[in-house]
Amino acid sequence: MVNRENYEKSATKENVLTDDEIEALLDAIKTMYEEFVVKGLLYTGLRESAFHHMKESWVDFDRRLIRVPRKQRCMVCDSCKKPRYTKSGNETKAANTWVPKTSAGTRTIPMVPEVQEILDWYFNQQGHKTVIEQYRWRQNLYNTVRKVGKRAKIDHPVFPHALRGTFATILAKKDFDMWEIKDTLGWKTIQPAIFYINLAGEQIKKSFEEKW
């Protein structure tokens, strides 16, 4: 079996969606729950693990913000159940606790218009309190995104981390600068933001050449 983590790391950058592919992906959505997962990942840029742990309390509908906490109790995932230690034995994560991948992952994300309605549907109209109650395993989110990507006939794999990279290019195309992109995506350094700004530029150039 392909190691998913390695696969995603190597493949994310090649699998960032173009504008036409985003349109095809959104057109291929058949259910509200698919819309929640696809738009929820694509238009927040949250890591799959963070999206999986999102709770109603993260979402501030009045101020249109999503706040990723520093830590959160989780009794579900194997990775959350286990405590984590440094080599010298200091605990960096308590047992039964979820933490963002890095400290920069703790952040406030603007709720863009594209995702407002579907978050309102999931948390307010359906009355869900957490994502985990509907998608117990991260694999469920991954499978949903893959399924919609295949249905959209996109000729490369579409998975949560590729949607996160795609959100970075969406921001770049809207002229957000590297610092804003870094903070929104929760990166420690600006290097990945510069990469996605350049990638967005290449995408724009390519589509210009194809269409002119």
Ligand SMILES: [Zn+2]
């Ligand atoms: Zn967990």
